[in-house]
Structures are given as C-alpha cells and as structure tokens.
Amino acid sequence: MPLSERKNRVLLALLLLLAAPMASAATPPDAEVAAANAALAAAARAQPRGPAAAMLADAQSRFAQAQDAMVRKKYKDAIRLADEARAGADRALAAARLANARDEVDTKSARNVDLRRQLLVTPGATP
C-alpha cells in the first residue's frame, strides 16, 4: 500500500475517533433531563427541611443550569448537570425521608408512652 494512501486511512480513522463523541453530544439529552425533573418532583413531595432542603435547592439550581445548557445546545454540559441534579434530588429525598422517619419514630414513641400511662398504669401506682 502506498504511503500516501496509508496516511489518508490513518487520518480518517483519527477523524472518526474524534467525531464519535461529538456526534453523541449532538442529540438533546431529553431522557436525562426528564429523569432529573422527576427526581426533583419526588424530592419536593417529601417536603424536605433543614439540610435536605438545602440539598434540594442545590439540585434545583443544577437542574436550572442543565435547562440553560439545553437551550444553548451544550448537550454534554446538560447531561452532566441533569445527572447531578438527579443525584442531588435523590440525596435530598433520602435525607428528607430519614428526617421524617426520625420525627415519626419520636412522635410514635411519645404517643405510646402517653397511651401506656393513660390506659395501662393504675392510678396511684408507681410507674
């Protein structure tokens, strides 16, 4: 094979190698954005408070940036930001559920103590 032809093939291969990622970033990441949006909605429904609320706010901020990247057709950035927004939303959701579960356990424990005292402890008896 002549040298010039071999050179052309090598250059073509290199061009293909470089073009592949660019081609993949040319499609809008609608699925990633939708998944992030759903995760944010789920986290918001959990009504996070304190640190979880801050996490949700951070995730919402990243989601806004992802949407902005979508508008600017910066799809690689949009994918990265949407994934971060989804992860942040899931983290906020887990934190909110943990806080809610703690509150629920505390409430139920106190309720059971009251209930036991009201219904089972004989008046005048040492608890």
Place this chain on the structure above:
Amino acid sequence: MTRIGVHACRNIATNLVRRTRSAQHVAFAALLACVLGATSLPAHAASGPDPDALRLAAALTALDADPALAERAPLERYKARQALTMLQAARSRDRVHALFLAEAWVQAAQDAAQAEVLQAQGAQLDREREQILLEASRKEAADAQREAEHLRQQQLLREEETARQAEAGELAMAQATANTEAASAQASQAMKLADARAKEAELARKEADLAAAVEGLDDASALPPSRRVGNRTVYTLPGTAFASGSTRLGVGAQGSLKQLAAVLRGKSGIRIEAHTDSQGADAANLALSQQRADAVRAALASAGVPSARMQAVGKGESAPVADNASATGRARNRRVEISAP
C-alpha cells in the same frame, strides 16, 4: 495529562526524530493516539488509588457490614456502587462530576438505609400501639368484670342482709305475738283472778254481813255490851254493826240501838264516838267514822232520844283498842262507843 502519559509521549517523540521518513508517519499516528489516549486515562493512574474513592468505598463497605443496615436500600446501594465505579474510572476532567455523583449516591444509600430502619421502627411502634390498645381493652374488660363481680357480691350481701332482717323481723314479730298473747293471757288470768278475789271478797263481805245480821238478829233484843268508865257507862257497838266501808247500820245494830235508846231517853250529855281501823287514808277513815257516828245518833234520835242531848264525833283511827296488824285487832278497833252518865 498524567505523568505516565507525558513520559510515554516524550519517548515516542524522541523515537520519531531518530527514525526514517516512512517510520515517521507511523510514529506521528502513534503520537496522536497517545495524546488522545492520555486524556482517557483515569485521573489517579499516576498518583495511586483515589483517596475519595477509597473513602466512599469504605463507607459502602461499612454500610454493607452493618447488620442493621445490610439489607436496606438495595437500589440506592446499587447506584452508589455504579457511581463509585465511574469515579474510579473517571478521567481527570470528569472527576469532579463523578465525585459529586458518587458522594450523592453513597450519602443517599446511607440515608435511605437508615430511613428504612426507622420506618421499620415506626411500624413496630404502630404494632406496639395496637398491643397497648388491646391490653387496655382487656384491662377494661377485666375491670368491668371485676366491678360486676363486686356489685354481684354486694347484691348478694344485701339480699342476705334483707333475708336476715326479715327472718329477725319474723322472729321478733312472733316473739311479740307470743309476748302479747302471753300478756293477754296473763292479763286475762289476772283479771279472772281479780274477779275471783272480788267475788271472794264480796262473798266474804256478804258472809260477814250475814253473820253480822245473824249476830245482830241474835243481839237485837239485847243492849250493846257496856263497861263503866269513871261515872259514865260506855256501850260499844262492834265493827259488824256496819257493812264494810258503809255507813248503813245492820239490822242487828238497829235493834240493839232501839233497846239502848230506851235506856238513854231520860239522860243527857250523851256522847257518840265512832272509830275505824288503820286501813285506808286517815282523812277517809275520819270522814267514815263521823258518818257512822252521825248514823248512830240518827238511829237513837229516831228511837226517841232527843238529838240535842247527843254529840256525835268521828275519831277515825286515832284511838285503837287493839293491834291493827291482825284481822281480829282491826275488827275490835272498828267500833262505835256511846257513853252516858
């Protein structure tokens, strides 16, 4: 580009200068590939294990090792492992992004696992609440049963007390009836006895009256017994001259007084004194004696003795001549004495 990548590319470039022209093309291609490939090497390839990846891997391992959390949050745990793998394989330009994702998913896995544990605790507390309510319901039922038993016992006691009182009342009533009957019988007996005694007394009185009458009849033609006291003669009418408790003279006494009137018709200063025994009240005896004295004077007057010459005095029980403790003594004390000079 990492240190290893730089070193390899430097070697390739050096070789490129030394080799022939044809070989230079191959070397050029290799250099490009090296440049492109170097950007794909993991960020930690030159500096050893990534400390963040190690830290997050340790956190996941600890989560797996915790017996309370081991089976919790499997989806979040899976995502965390995926993110950790991506972090370990991330190129340097993607490391921040991969680290953010791994941090978020590991933290989410930890929180989700703990939340599941707490949710299980909440469910357990719900069961405990149900158990408390069940126990309370049982306790309430037991209390109600105990109260009912208590009330039943009280009712039984009340009924027993009522029966006992009724029995006692019946006994008392029977006793009262018996007592009443006994009292009635006793009263009837006493009444009969009193009647019998009254009849006996009446008979005795009648007998005495008859005896007195008989005696009076016997003595009707004779003067009353007399005795001499000083310069006066004292005639004594015995107690039988009057019926018991009466001021009416018996038949014998009237005859005797007619005889005595014949003796006393020509005399003056005649004194009539009536006496009783000590039975009864003094005032009553005094009055009775006065009435008997008056009766004797009236009898003498009707027999012809002038009333002006006679003085009738009731002495009551003040001048006994015998012991009042005996019936004989009391008979002697019941008398009328008529004295004249």
